[in-house]
Structure formats: C-alpha cells, structure tokens
Amino acid sequence: MSRSVSGGSARPFYGDFGWAYDQVVATPEGSWVAEACAALDSVGIGLGAKLLDAGCGTGRYAAAFHARGYDVDLVDGSPELLSQAVERLPGADAQVADLRELNLGRRYDGIVCRGVLNDLIRDEDRQAVLDNFAAHVRTGGAVVLDVRDQDGSERRYRDNFRLEKVIDTPRGTLTFRADGRFEHGLLYIHEQHELRAASGPPRLAVYDFTMRPWTHAELDERVRLAGFQVQRIADLNDRGSDDRLLCLAILSDVPG
Template identity: 45%
Template sequence: MESRPSVARPFYSTFADLYDHVVTDPVGPWTEAVEGALASRGVERGTLLDAGCGTGRHAAAFAALGHRVTLLDASAELLAVASTRCPGAPAHLGDVRDPHLPGSFDVLTCRGVLNDLLGDADRDAAVRSSARLLRPGGMLALDVRDVGRSRERTDDTPRSTTVHRDTGSAVTFTHRSRWEDGLLVVAEEHRERSPDGSVDVQEFTFRMRPWTEQEVHERLGRAGFADVVTGPGVGGRWDRLFVTAVRRA
C-alpha cells in the first residue's frame, strides 16, 4: 500500500471522474433560487458565467432554462467534465480572483468557491472581479458558508463514501472536519483498491474561512454592488448563506 500527501486536492484532479458520484445534492433548489431572484429583480435571462463550475451540473441546468452559459474553473479535470456536459459553452481555466475573461455577463453564479479564499485581499479581489465581469444591473448569486452554523456543524467525526470506477477499482472517500482559529480544517483521505488488491492512498488537508453576513455586505458594497440580500442556504444547506446582489451602474 502506498500512502502519500498531495499538494493539490485529489478530489478535483485524480478523482474528478467520480465527483458527481460523491457530491449528489440536487441541482434544482439552487437553480430555482437563482431564477426566483432574477425574476424578483427584473433581470432577464441572457449570458451567465458559472464561476467555479465544477463538473457543470448547475451550468447545464441553467443552459436548459435558456441562459447562454460560460464555464470557469481552476481545475482542468473538472472543467473537462463540465465541457462534455455543456457542449458549445465557452470554457475557461482560471482563478476567480483574476479570471482574465472578456466581455460582461448578465448573471454570475459562484457556489462555495469563496470559502477557500482565506485572506482579505484575495476575497476583495474575487468580489471585485465579479463586479467587473457583470454588466451594470447584472446579478451576482453566491453560496458561501455561514460562520456560526459551520462551526456548529463541525464535530471531527469521520464520514466515508465508497464508489466504483469503470476499471473495477473501489474508491473510499473519507473526510473529517474540525474548527481551528476561526477556520474550518478538513482532512481528506482517498483510498483506492484496485481489482488486483493493491491499495493507493492519497491524503489532503485544506482550510476554509466561512463568512458572516456583515462581511458579505461590506465586501460586496465596497466592490460596487447594491441591494445585497442574504438568506439561508438553499436545498437544505443550513450551514450556508444564499446571497444575491446587483452591480451598480
């Protein structure tokens, strides 16, 4: 058996083909919440950037509703899956802090990605980039972790899921999280057992910084957003915040 720490998150690279078998939360609640916010703000369907699109499940749902979708992700492997799922959609490999994308969009959606930005400067850069990529009057929709509820949920209990690859190998994903100095620390183990009985283990630990509602309002306001609305996470994600805002003219 080989066990080794990884410098990049294996879940986004080595095991990108299994992502949808592990992350199985329904797409509908998110798309319905975004569509409802668009309707209430009078923003019409048009061009939509899914920043941190992952495997493109949500982007494909928006495309089916009539949006002209563009994909952005920092993982080449996840982006490849998303491109297959959303044929014809422009796909860009890049960082939400400085994505180097042309043009502007009517809608920008971003789920979870901003939790991974630990520093104030990085958070401000990502929010400013979002404002730059939106046309005046365009809408931003975010899903971010709520600091109080995230801390409440953290219990350092290991949780595992096993899925199978087409090659016949079984991969067990185990994660456990703890709260440390205001950050959510997540330790992951990826254990793959091949048909010949050999076992390969990859380990990865990363940190997330959840958000407060006050921080959301302050950062978005400084970046050029107005009418910032925060509410409970959608689809039963009770430890999250659903955030919408409009870019000022």
C-alpha cells in the first residue's frame, strides 16, 4: 500500500478516530451495492470485471462488490480507513491518493464511488475528480456514483440536526456527536469524538467542516463535461432515505 500521496484525513472521523468509523457508521450495505451492480450489468459490465472503489473508506462496500464476483481495487485519501479496507481485501491493489490528483496509470471497467463527492466543496475540485475518473475508465467502461441530493438534504436537515451515539469500543467508551444545519446548499457540521478509557484522561477531538450535496443538474453537467455519457440519474432509496442520487454514466470514447 503506497503512502506517498497525502489525502484528507484531517477530519478525525477519517483520521485519528478512523479506527471507530465502522462502529459509528453501523449500517453495512443498504441498497447501494445491489443498485450499483444492476447499473453496471445494464451496460454490460458483469461479474469478474475490474472495478476501482474510489474513496473506499474502510472497504465494507468494496468487500461486498468482491463477494459478488467483481475484482476490486481500492483507493482512498485516508491511510487510517484504507488500512481497514486492506484487512478486508488483502489481495486488492490499494493506494492512498487524493482523488483530485488521481494518477494510477491504468484504466478500469468501472469506477464505483459512494458518499465521497459531497466532501468536495470547490467547483474545480468536483470537476477534477470526475475528469480523473474519465482518465481511469476504458472505452465502454462506466462510473456509478452515489451523492447526497441537495433537495433531499434540505428536506432532511433544514431543521438543525443532532446525532449522538455512545459506543463500547475495545479502546473505551466513545461518544460521537454531530450537530449540523443546512444553509444555502451546504451542510455545516460540528463533529465531536470523546473517548473515555478505563484509565487516563478522556481524549477529545472537535472538528467543523462543510459538505456540499449535489443537484441533479450539476451532476449531469459535470459528468458530461468530464467526457461521459449519462445513462441515468435517479433517486437511490437507500435505507428509506430520500436524499441520495445514483448516477450511471459510460465513457464511449477515450480521448486520443
């Protein structure tokens, strides 16, 4: 696993407390893997195809794609999360890389990318990642993207929201809190991890950050601008929520 390129794990959720990610986000599969597989299949990318899970995190979904018969490579900006993905899929090629500067030197049958593109705030970063995806897909290959939908996010989060979880972990009792609000197309989130071990002082990490959900129109425009043909953008009704979009797009021509 290369660690030569830095990614963004300043957020404790992806960094210092990345070891607890799977316990804090305790929802393994939902409908994402089934819907992404159906989407890939609909454009002729079947089992055995070579996929890149871009922003794979701890690799739970990558492992599910692998279990269904795909050959999955891993890339993520967080070494802490990627190392857990590597434990799940020890045979996979795994790289720590910033998707804004992705240069793996190979093309895939498909790229799957779930819950990642909302972390990119600036227009140029959003476009750069999609451009890089186009540079890593073969002719006839596809991307399947899951993003937060702006309208759905507004409906879900327009009243200030608060989440609190208290979890027993091997390292002690972890209290995770997230407070947020949706304003002018952005989700502003204040996140706190507090770990109390049997001995020693509690460890506290506090972090403020912003997420930017996507409109249907922006997703359509940027994916096309990157050189893909959009096949469909649809609501992904994952675990009953209505704030996610799934985009399937194919690359009909690799630019010469």
